[in-house]
Amino acid sequence: MNTAAVTETPGILIKEETLQTVEHYIAQNTLVLESLEPYPGYLGQNMPVKPIPEALFFITDVQYPDEQLLRVSQYLCEQEQLVIDACPVEITLHHISYYGIRVKGLFHYNQIAELQELYTRHNVQFMKKKEINAPGLMKLFKVFIMEPMAANIYQDVENDAIFYLEIPGYLDWEMFRKLTLRVKNNVENSNFDCATCFIYQKKIRDFVRIYAPNLTTENLKHIRQKYLEEIARVQDDTL
Numbered sequence: 001m002n003t004a005a006v007t008e009t010p011g012i013l014i015k016e017e018t019l020q021t022v023e024h025y026i027a028q029n030t031l032v033l034e035s036l037e038p039y040p041g042y043l044g045q046n047m048p049v050k051p052i053p054e055a056l057f058f059i060t061d062v063q064y065p066d067e068q069l070l071r072v073s074q075y076l077c078e079q080e081q082l083v084i085d086a087c088p089v090e091i092t093l094h095h096i097s098y099y100g101i102r103v104k105g106l107f108h109y110n111q112i113a114e115l116q117e118l119y120t121r122h123n124v125q126f127m128k129k130k131e132i133n134a135p136g137l138m139k140l141f142k143v144f145i146m147e148p149m150a151a152n153i154y155q156d157v158e159n160d161a162i163f164y165l166e167i168p169g170y171l172d173w174e175m176f177r178k179l180t181l182r183v184k185n186n187v188e189n190s191n192f193d194c195a196t197c198f199i200y201q202k203k204i205r206d207f208v209r210i211y212a213p214n215l216t217t218e219n220l221k222h223i224r225q226k227y228l229e230e231i232a233r234v235q236d237d238t239l
Contacts (some may be wrong), residue, residue, distance in 0.1 A: 006157060007145045007199070012172060013140045013209060015195035016040075019057065019091070020133040021058065025073060025109040027116040030126040031059040031098075033091070033136075041180075041193030056103045057089060057138075061125045064088075065098040066141050072122045080118060087142040091133055098127070102140055105160040137173060142198050153220050156208075163215060164197070164207040164225040167231060171196060171206070179230040186226055189219060 017040060022032040035055045066088040073086035084105035091098045101119070105113065116126060146164055156162035170199035176196050184190035192212035198204050207208065208227055210220065 011199035039193035
C-alpha cells in the first residue's frame with residue numbers, strides 16, 4: 001500500500017438496511033437494533049456467517065452532539081482497551097428519526113450490556129426498548145480510509161470488498177435508488193450492494209459506495225460509467 005496516496009478523512013455514509021430489535025444481552029429496557037443484512041444488494045457466499053454481531057445500533061434517549069459520542073467512544077477504547085468501531089448514526093424508520101451509536105467489533109452479544117453501562121457512566125443514556133423490524137435509512141458519521149485504484153475509483157483500506165466511485169454531485173436517496181436500479185439493469189454483473197457517501201476535504205466529494213468481493217477495476221469502471229450516464233440523463237431531463 002502506498003501510504004502517501006491514502007485518503008483518510010471524515011464523511012457521511014447513507015444506506016438502507018432492515019433493522020430489528022435485539023431481544024437479549026442488552027441493558028434492561030433499552031433499545032438496541034441490529035442489521036439483518038448489512039449489504040442487502042449483494043447475494044453471495046462471502047458474507048460473514050459467524051454468530052457474532054455484525055453491526056449494532058445503540059439508540060440514545062436524545063440526539064447527543066457527534067463530538068460527545070466520538071470523544072466518549074475514543075476514551076472507552078483507550079481506557080478500557082476496547083477494540084470497537086463506534087460512530088454516531090441517525091436512522092429514519094417510518095418517518096421518525098432515531099439517534100445513536102453504530103457499534104462494530106464486538107465478539108459476542110453478551111458484551112452489549114457491559115458496553116452500554118460504560119457509555120452510561122459517561123452521561124450517554126439510551127431509549128426505552130420497543131419492537132422494531134423494518135427498513136431504516138441510516139446516516140453514519142464516520143472516517144473513510146481509501147486508496148486509489150484508477151481515476152475516480154478507490155478501494156477501502158480496511159475492507160477490500162468495499163469500493164468508492166466518485167460522481168459529480170449529490171443524489172438524494174430516492175433518486176439514487178432509481179438510478180441504481182437502472183444501472184443494475186444495464187451491467188452484466190449486478191450482484192453488488194450500493195450506498196451513497198461523501199467526504200470532507202477542501203470541498204465535498206460525492207461517491208457511490210460499492211460492496212462486492214472480487215470486483216475488478218474494469219468492472220468498477222463500467223459500473224461508474226453507467227452511473228455517469230444515468231446522472232447525465234436525469235440532468236438532461238430537467239433542462
